[in-house]
Amino acid sequence: MQRRSFIKKTSVASVGLVSLPLFAQARTNENGIVGHGDxxxxxxxxxxxxxxxxxPVNDCHEMVMDKKGRLYLLTNNTKNNVLVYNKDGDLLNAWGTQYPGAHGLTLHDENGTEYLYISDNNRHEVIKTTLDGKVIQVYSCPLESEKYESKSSFIPTETAIASNGDVYIADGYGAQYITHYNAKGELLNIFGGKGSQMHHFDNAHGICIDTRNGKPPTLLITARQQNKLKRFSMAGELISTIDLPGAYICRPVIHNENVYLASxxxxxxxxxxxxxxxLDKNDQLVSAPGGCVPKYTDxxxxxxxxxxxxxxxPHDVCVDEDENLYVPQWNSGKTYPIKLTRV
Amino acid sequence: MKYVLRWIYFKGILIIVLVGYTSGAFGQENNQQSTFALAAPVVYVDSLLFTKQALLSFTEGEKGSVLHYQLADDKPRTANHKKPIEIKTTSTLKVWSTHPYYQTSDTTTLKLTKANSLLSDAKISIEPEPKAAYRGNKEASLKDLIKGTTNFRTGNDWLGFQTTEVNFTINLKEPTTLYLVSLGVLRDYGSWVFLPKQITVESNKKIIGQVNIQIPKEGEKTASTFLHVPIKKGTYKELQIQINTLPTIPQWHLGQGTIPWLFIDELLIN
Incomplete structure (x- = not known):
């Protein structure tokens, strides 16, 4: 049982033992609570x-959590590109001085060992590291795809790693292609790109692999300026789109049956x-903390x-096992991440 | 954690207990006002530039909030998100929200301008060309009577420049009596977009109007607005407008030392 559901159930049991009027004033009212529905x-x-x-931090771009519950914050301040927190917000470690364009941060468990993938839009590279910062592999501009004329036109923003080790890189600030490598780093495919058709992107900012509901894995990719999430097969064929008008979504983060995104x-x-x-399991927006009530018509x-x-x-959402959210922000006065505790 | 004494009767026996409780969200009491503010209200307007009338409508906002608006010299009124407001003259409208728990929102200020179509047949040349990513519909964007929003990244409303001097030459179809030139501009310091430093209007190589814009200060809000240049009243067929930007972004900004962006969406003459 997750801690959140355990606390919820034990709280209900405790209240049952005492008289309700006694504790009525200790209840939390709706003021100060953000979000909707459940x-x-x-x-x-x-x-x-x-x-x-x-x-110090500049932009706080993304956060991930390892299997020990440590939270990794990626910032483009080269005094400490990675800040490692515990869930109480205490600093555990700080490392990284070589990532001036630190933007995307993905964690992948590779046969029991966890690795980080840092998308650096200043270096025009994706760098795979250990959890303490040792560089393992570097992905540069896929010139061999013949889609790029120069290394600098490749401006990666995010990665997604499949269970077989395949790596998908979103070029969200560059030519808008999704590049697909195998685990050895060999180029397998490239798709997307700029354009006006539905399989094209305008700011392919984030990407993740969706394996919810026991379905075969698919890619969820944000088209931020189009306010859309686009679902592709792992081979790069467009399957469907999810419209989120007014939401400039950064990257999809899947936790249990939900998708979380910072707009x-x-x-x-x-x-x-x-x-x-x-979003719920049907990809419907069910809660918008800080935003208006999501309403669907027809x-x-x-x-x-x-x-x-x-x-x-807000630039990313990291979700812990109690479904609390940690939110790093871009261009927000060099502030540190905000925590949303689920109630 | 705070403590209060409470009593209950249980089977005729008075029991006094010490009850501890934690305060609500944000480390505050639930009945006190939050440190957070309501967001500035979202106002829909069919066009900030209009020839006959503009229709304004409002979003609902946070649950429990109350919308207020004020037209330039009028008294503040309460708005209803289900009832649009009609504006028929050039007006400045202020809209804000209040809530019993959250702080009052920032005020959204809209300048609605009743425009004419004097430029519809005019030819406008632009020097230099806008940057490739922000070319809008070139000359047509400047006289389409559509005011761009603060979201300059989408649509074809805005022309974006990154240079210290931009020149427009206007050739009117017929000589026209004029007294004012207005320039639609954007201020968005977070995106390195600044207002120009000076606008000069010439005709037949003589300066007929000039304004200097105040030095930008940190914290000024993003806005899609107009800069007005009164000109010597007269009849003109050709106008040259010279727009000079700040030579560099100010010291207080992250982009200090580089040339700022200049965004222009509309030219008006009266």
Missing amino acids: FKYKVNVNWGALNSQYY IWSHDGSPDTGFICV GKLGNMYQTLSIFKH
């Missing part, structure tokens, strides 16, 4: 705060208007917009 949260803006003289902007893309998205989601100024530019 996905509501308390906000802790100070969760990850550190002394910036010693552990860096909302509505018309104005600055400082971000919020968080939680199967179409209404335009999403920010209602509370909690976030400026």
Whole structure:
């Protein structure tokens, strides 16, 4: 049993032993709780705060959690590109000085050993490292694909690693291609690219592999400027799209049967208007912490917009085993990640 | 953790207990006001530039919030997200939200401009060309009477430049009496987009109007707005507009020392 559900069930049992009026005033009311439906949260803006003289951040781009419950924050401050926290927000480790464009961070368990994949949009490379920063492998511009004229036109933002070790790289700030390698680093396929057709991308910012509901794995890829999630086969064929109007989604993160996404902007893309998205197993938006109530009319989601100024530019969501969320932000005054504790 | 004394009767016996409880979200009492503010209200408007009337509507916002609006010299009024507002004259509209628990939102300010179509038949040359990623519909974007939003990344409303000087030459179809030139511009410091430093209007190589824009300050909000240049009232057929940017982004900004972006979406003459 997960800790959250254990606490929930034991709390109900405890309340049953005492008189209700006695404890009524200790209940949490709706004020200060963000989100909708079954996905509501308390906000802790100070969760990850550190002394910036010693552990500075610029943009806080992405976070992942390893199997020991340690949280890895990626920032493009080269004094410490990676900050490692425990779930209480205490700093455990800091490393990395060679990633000026540190942007995407993916964790992959390879036969019991976990590795990080750092997408650096300044170095125009993806770097595979150990959890303490030792470089294992580097993926550069796929010039052999003949889609690129120069290394600098490849500006990777995210990776997804399949169970067989295949690596998918999203060139979200570059030519918008998804590059597919095998575990040896050999190029297998390249698809997507810029254009106006549905299989094209405008800001292919994030990518993940969806294995929910016992279905064969597929790729979920964000088209951020198009406010869409696009589902592709592992061979790169478009299957379907998920419209999230007003949500400028960064990368999909799958936890249990849900998809979590940070929307860096909302509505018309104005600055400082971000919020968080939680999709259910049917890919319907069911909660939007910081945003308006998601409403579907005739199967179409209404335009999403920010209602509370909690976030400026949320860039990623990391989900722990209790379904609490950790939210790093881009261009938000060099602030540290915010924690949303599920209630 | 806080503590209070409470009592209950159990089978006729008074029992006094010490009850401990934690405060609500954000480390505050639930009945106090939050440290968080409501987001600035989202206002839909068919066009910030209009020839007859503009229709404004509002989103619902956070549950329990109340929408307010104020037209320039009028008193503040309560808005209803189900009832659009009609505007028929050039107006400045302020909209904000209040809530019993959250802080009052920032104010959304909209400048709605009743425009004419004096430029519809004019030829406008642009020097230099806008940057490749932000060319909009070139000359047509400047006279389409569609005001761009602060989201300059999509659509064809905005022309984006990264140079210290931009020149527009306007050739009107017929000589026209004019007294004002207006330039639709964007301010978005987070995206390194700054207002120009100076706008000069010439006709027949004589300066007929000039404005200097105040030095940008840290924290100024993103806005799609107009800069107005009063010109010597007269009849003109050709106008040259010279737009000078800041030579470099100011010291307080992350991009200090580099040339700022300049975004222009509309030219108006009156």
